[in-house]
Amino acid sequence: MSHIFRNLLTLFCLIGVNLACWAASPPPDQRPLIVIDPGHGGQDLGATGVTGVFEKDIVLEFSKALAKKLETMGTVRVALTRDHDIFLPLDERVRIARKQNAALFISIHGDTIAATGEVRGITIYTGDDRPSDAEAARVAEAENRADSGVLTGESKLGSSINDILGDLMLRETRAHAILLAQELASRIADLVQLNRNPVRAAGFRVLRAPDVPSILIEIGYLSSKEDLNLLMSPEWRDHTTSRMAAGIAEFLNRTRGVTSSEAHTAPISP
Numbered sequence: 001m002s003h004i005f006r007n008l009l010t011l012f013c014l015i016g017v018n019l020a021c022w023a024a025s026p027p028p029d030q031r032p033l034i035v036i037d038p039g040h041g042g043q044d045l046g047a048t049g050v051t052g053v054f055e056k057d058i059v060l061e062f063s064k065a066l067a068k069k070l071e072t073m074g075t076v077r078v079a080l081t082r083d084h085d086i087f088l089p090l091d092e093r094v095r096i097a098r099k100q101n102a103a104l105f106i107s108i109h110g111d112t113i114a115a116t117g118e119v120r121g122i123t124i125y126t127g128d129d130r131p132s133d134a135e136a137a138r139v140a141e142a143e144n145r146a147d148s149g150v151l152t153g154e155s156k157l158g159s160s161i162n163d164i165l166g167d168l169m170l171r172e173t174r175a176h177a178i179l180l181a182q183e184l185a186s187r188i189a190d191l192v193q194l195n196r197n198p199v200r201a202a203g204f205r206v207l208r209a210p211d212v213p214s215i216l217i218e219i220g221y222l223s224s225k226e227d228l229n230l231l232m233s234p235e236w237r238d239h240t241t242s243r244m245a246a247g248i249a250e251f252l253n254r255t256r257g258v259t260s261s262e263a264h265t266a267p268i269s270p
């Protein structure tokens with residue numbers, strides 16, 4: 001009898017402990033997750049600046065600064081696809097965002113151009129199989145080369161976005177991404193040099209998630225001495241990431257829970 005009683009007592013204790021644990025466990029964090037994706041890494045150096053600096057290092061610094069700014073705001077969660085110098089296939093970056101149900105995916109890159117004359121400034125790209133212009137097509141082609149020569153396995157993204165439902169979803173998601181790109185461009189216009197056409201579109205492989213609004217920011221030209229000076233400046237990085245973080249938070253505030261058809265007509269704050 002005492003044996004049964006002891007067993008029952010143990011069982012009640014265990015249930016009690018579990019209930020206590022359940023009661024003590026914090027509620028799941030409902031804040032939206034923003035995935036920041038520093039381009040390149042590892043054997044993929046990205047572009048090389050006029051001073052010999054690599055794109056992969058510049059964009060990692062910038063991404064970390066942006067992540068910190070967003071975290072400090074307290075209204076969002078932030079994850080980096082890489083926080084050190086490792087190679088990550090392009091599709092893997094997209095998978096990381098999708099697996100965690102990210103609210104936004106922001107890929108950070110730096111451009112370079114061999115054109116005559118000084119080409120400078122920040123450009124924000126959204127995904128589109130039909131590029132907005134020849135320059136956008138060139139940038140997407142260059143960035144998509146990151147995986148060339150590296151065996152990354154068959155992408156499963158293709159099949160999921162080729163069906164009609166995936167296509168519709170991708171179109172809605174990209175409409176949100178365009179709004180975000182426009183919002184960010186207007187937010188930083190008075191602070192930084194923007195490209196002549198600061199919001200463009202092209203078929204970037206990292207901007208293909210059908211369910212996560214995704215943008216790619218070229219934070220400047222590594223082929224420009226002036227841009228490179230800014231990219232290496234902690235003050236510039238601090239100001240620019242502050243402004244971008246504010247724009248991202250504002251965008252999420254305004255569009256969370258808003259359907260994309262409503263989002264199409266939502267005003268863009270100056």
Ligand SMILES: [Zn+2]
Nearest residue numbers: 039046109110
């Ligand atoms: Zn790049």
